[in-house]
Amino acid sequence: MLVLFVCTANKLRSPTAEDVFKSLPGIDVLSAGTNPSAPRVMSRELVAKAALIFVMEPHHRERIRKKFKARPPDNRIITLHIPDEFERGDPVLIDLLRQRVTPHLDAFQGPEESSTT
DSSP: OEEEEEESSSSSHHHHHHHHHTTSTTOEEEEEESSTTSSSBOOHHHHHHEEEEEESSHHHHHHHHHHOSSSOOGGGEEEOOOOSOOOTTOHHHHHHHHHHHHHHHHHHHOTTTOOOO
16 A cells, blocks of 8 residues: 655655655555655656555645546545644654554554554
């Protein structure tokens, strides 16, 4: 199962999320940016493969919904409401990510597959 984290530049928030969740068993985690100059640009292929997409802000969600027909259902594109005010690896950002992402991963994977609790 591919989980995709999306922010604008793919330099701070989404790579931090990738770092936090990449070691979880049973899922593949990647991050991407909506900006064309991002190190990994959100692409049709990534969006189509993703089982879950976590976006940092509402405008990221809207961009996915408008640009990509092949995407997860809308209830699997989750807005985390994390503003662009954190540095990569910021402990506050990491705590926010864990608090906001883990319940969704647990619910999606089901109790027998979840290892995030």
